[in-house]
Amino acid sequence: MTALAANDLPQTVWLLQGVTFDTVLQYAFVVILLILFAILRAVRPGIVMAESAAADPSSDPSSSSPRRWFGSLARRLRSGTPSAERADVAVLAARLTEGFASSSLAERLARVRAEIKGRIVFTTSFGLEDQAIAHVIFTQDLAIEVVTLDTGRLFPETHRVWAETERRYGRRIRGLYPDHRGLETLVARQGIDGFRSSVTARQKCCFVRKVEPLGRALAGAAVWISGMRADQSANRSGMAYAAVDEAHGVLKVNPLFDWTRARVVDFVHEQAIPYNTLHDRGFLSIGCAPCTRAVAPGEPERAGRWWWEQEGKKECGLHVPRTVARPATNSASAPADAQGAVP
C-alpha cells in the first residue's frame, strides 16, 4: 500500500470535500426520488380502482383495444402463429361452433381442449350448469383450470358445495378474491349494503367483487369456458356457443349454450353430481346471498337475482354480449321449461 505523501494532503482533502459534497447531493436526490416512487406505488392502486369504479363500473382494467390484443389472442389460441389475425380467431370460433349441436358435453369440452393450445379457464359459481361442466373436466382429466370468484358475500351453502366438489373429485378449485384496496374504498363510500341504493351502486359492487377478479383469472388465457345457457334470460339468448369476448380478450365458449334447464337437472341427477342445496329451496340461479332470492313457480329463471331492479338489466358485468362470430345453429329459442329443483 502506498503511503500518503505530506504534500498530497491539501489536494486529497479538497478532493474528499468535493466528492463528499457531490455525493451528498446525489444521494439526497436519489432518496427523494425513491420516497416519491414509494408513495406513488402505495397510493396509486387505490386511486385507479376508485376512479375505474366511479367512472365506468362495467369497465375492466385488464381490457385494452381489440387491435392491441387480437394478435396476442391469436398467438395464445394457436400457440404462436405470428400471422394470425382477427379473422383467424373468428374462423376458429366458427369452426368450434360447427356441429356442436350433435355432440355431448364431454365431446365439446374435449374438442375445445384439442383445438386450442393455450390456457383454458373455466369459471364456476357452483350452479347446476357449472357443476355439470366441472364434473366432465375432472372425470375426463382435461387440462382446463377451474376457478371461482369468491365475492365475500356468498351463501354458506355455496362454500359447502365448493368443499364437497373438491372432496368428490380430489381436485382443488382456485378461489379469486376482490382486491382489498378496491373493496375497502367501495365499502367506505357506499356502505356494506350500498348496492341496493341504485343500479350504478350495484354495478360498482359487482365490478369490485367480480369483474376485477375475473380479469385476473383470465389474464393470459386463450379461452374462457362458462356455464351460460341461451334460455336463461332474454339477454343471454343473444350470446353464442363460441365467440370472441372483446371485453376480456379471450375466446369464450359456452358448452351448455343450447341445453335446457331440464336437461342439466337430468344430467346432474344421473351422474350423482354434488349440487348446491339451495336449488331444492327454489333458488334457480344463485349468486351473492344479499342479491339472490328464491323464485316462485312460473317466474323467470333469473328473477331472483337483483329482484329489486328492472328486468333486462340483470347482469353483473361478467358476461358482456359482445361477439364477433355467431353460431351457424342457434338454439336460443329452446323453451325455458322445467324450472324445478334437482330431484
Ligand code: SF4
Ligand atoms: S351480486 Fe350483490 S353483493 Fe355480489 S358483487 Fe354484485 S352487488 Fe355485490
